[in-house]
Amino acid sequence: xxxxxLGAIALLSAVAAFSPAQAGTMFLGGYxxxxxxxxxxxxxxxxxxxxETGLPMSMRLSDDGKLLYATTITTSGIEVxxxxxxxxxxxxxxxxxxxRYRFTGGVPDRSGRYFYILATRIDKNLDTFxxxxxxxxxxxxxxxxxxxxxxxxxxxxxxxxxxxxMLSPDGKTLYAFRDKVIVVNTADLKTVDHFDLAKxxxxxxxxxxxxxxxxxxxxxxxxxxxxxxxxxxIHNKTFGVARLDLDTRQFTFTPIGPSPRALSxxxxxxxxxxxxxxxVNGDLGSQRCEFWRxxxxxxxxxxxxxxxxxxxxxxxxxxxxxxxxxxxxxxDVAVYDAKTLKxxxxxELTHDTTMSGMVIIP
Amino acid sequence: MxxxxxxxxxxxxxxxxxxxxxxxxxxxxxxxxxPKPHVPMGCTLSFSPGWEVxxxxxxxxxxQPVERDIYDCYVTCFWPVQVADHVNYSPDWAANCAIxxxxxxxxxxxxx
Numbered sequence: 308x309x310x311x312x313l314g315a316i317a318l319l320s321a322v323a324a325f326s327p328a329q330a331g332t333m334f335l336g337g338y339x340x341x342x343x344x345x346x347x348x349x350x351x352x353x354x355x356x357x358x359e360t361g362l363p364m365s366m367r368l369s370d371d372g373k374l375l376y377a378t379t380i381t382t383s384g385i386e387v388x389x390x391x392x393x394x395x396x397x398x399x400x401x402x403x404x405x406x407r408y409r410f411t412g413g414v415p416d417r418s419g420r421y422f423y424i425l426a427t428r429i430d431k432n433l434d435t436f437x438x439x440x441x442x443x444x445x446x447x448x449x450x451x452x453x454x455x456x457x458x459x460x461x462x463x464x465x466x467x468x469x470x471x472x473m474l475s476p477d478g479k480t481l482y483a484f485r486d487k488v489i490v491v492n493t494a495d496l497k498t499v500d501h502f503d504l505a506k507x508x509x510x511x512x513x514x515x516x517x518x519x520x521x522x523x524x525x526x527x528x529x530x531x532x533x534x535x536x537x538x539x540x541i542h543n544k545t546f547g548v549a550r551l552d553l554d555t556r557q558f559t560f561t562p563i564g565p566s567p568r569a570l571s572x573x574x575x576x577x578x579x580x581x582x583x584x585x586x587v588n589g590d591l592g593s594q595r596c597e598f599w600r601x602x603x604x605x606x607x608x609x610x611x612x613x614x615x616x617x618x619x620x621x622x623x624x625x626x627x628x629x630x631x632x633x634x635x636x637x638x639d640v641a642v643y644d645a646k647t648l649k650x651x652x653x654x655e656l657t658h659d660t661t662m663s664g665m666v667i668i669p
Numbered sequence: 670m671x672x673x674x675x676x677x678x679x680x681x682x683x684x685x686x687x688x689x690x691x692x693x694x695x696x697x698x699x700x701x702x703x704p705k706p707h708v709p710m711g712c713t714l715s716f717s718p719g720w721e722v723x724x725x726x727x728x729x730x731x732x733q734p735v736e737r738d739i740y741d742c743y744v745t746c747f748w749p750v751q752v753a754d755h756v757n758y759s760p761d762w763a764a765n766c767a768i769x770x771x772x773x774x775x776x777x778x779x780x781x
Contacts, residue, residue, distance in 0.1 A: 337767065339761075661740075661744070
């Protein structure tokens with residue numbers, strides 16, 4: 308009996324040693340109004356959290372990792388979840404019977420009081436709808452209302468409201484990323500600078516992974532991601548890794564190579580040494596999708612491997628950096644080995660995933 | 670009008686504008702400078718695989734079956750497909766349907 312017990316202990320120890328000990332907890336948006344909580348070690352949904360304001364379109368972890376902010380499209384809502392207890396601690400809709408807002412995502416300030424969004428306001432008048440220009444807006448999470456707005460400059464009006472936002476640690480500067488980087492003074496929401504770097508994201512993807520993968524690489528106050536630039540003469544596009552100091556507004560750009568047709572965002576291993584992206588070349592019948600792996604110390608591409616394209620998909624990395632995830636447009640997550648870039652498993656979820664992206668906590 | 674020739678700049682602009690309207694207008698055409706595949710109208714009135722197209726008019730690499738990604742059209746109107754509109758008129762269309770591929774029979778009926 309003792310031998311059996313010792314054998315059982317040894318077996319359990321072996322299982323523990325081979326189980327993904329550092330595997331984290333994954334949050335995914337699910338139809339029609341859920342946040343799915345997925346245990347990476349169990350590869351299954353362990354909890355579903357209902358969002359009263361509707362269908363989640365973005366998620367973002369606070370800098371300290373204690374709160375998860377989700378925005379919803381059904382009623383233009385914002386929901387705040389306590390990560391430790393998995394309870395919704397704040398939930399409200401910006402819409403009124405005569406006013407609606409369109410926005411995707413946003414960024415909370417350090418105090419947790421204000422939430423910055425890039426949005427359009429639609430007012431229903433007696434005989435017309437009045438649609439505002441694209442605006443930076445500040446939402447007070449206590450009074451649950453928009454408290455400050457400012458139109459983007461005329462030359463930035465074509466900027467998509469899907470542009471991702473980052474806030475400097477001192478809260479004085481807001482950055483909006485898309486076709487270029489817009490630098491905004493949060494005191495008056497006026498644009499003070501532009502950087503001619505573009506986020507080379509795949510059109511079907513959204514920049515929702517900033518609070519997850521890239522956040523792990525960030526030293527405080529530094530934003531690191533793939534960016535794209537082009538020369539002014541023959542307009543050859545080059546992609547590379549840019550490091551942006553959010554406090555000083557200084558950035559460095561290390562070119563890596565010619566841009567493919569589209570790139571996903573950068574996902575980074577927990578040790579900060581390896582970066583991964585998805586490159587998409589061709590279109591329609593000739594589309595090819597590849598994982599690319601980079602050495603972030605030398606900013607060089609190391610390896611690549613093709614995988615079956617989905618017409619619309621999102622890209623993520625596991626909490627321990629051992630798996631790469633392809634998901635979206637369905638109810639499954641395709642899991643690939645981060646070292647070999649080969650398929651490992653396919654997880655079935657309980658809901659179709661929304662466009663809210665993926666947040667993973669340890 | 671072929672025997673008329675513009676003799677000043679304004680007339681030239683009018684002539685150019687008029688000549689632009691002579692091009693064929695094709696359903697779902699995105700613009701004169703971006704020729705794309707011309708897709709048939711009525712991509713799917715039912716859940717019949719094979720008629721759906723993507724944003725570029727392509728039919729390759731789609732999410733199959735069609736129910737797999739029907740929600741993208743529901744939320745963002747990405748495909749020119751006749752499904753309910755989540756944001757304005759039918760927020761509860763998919764309220765009982767967690768996975769469209771499996772539960773599509775639970776999608777609500779919408780009467781215009």
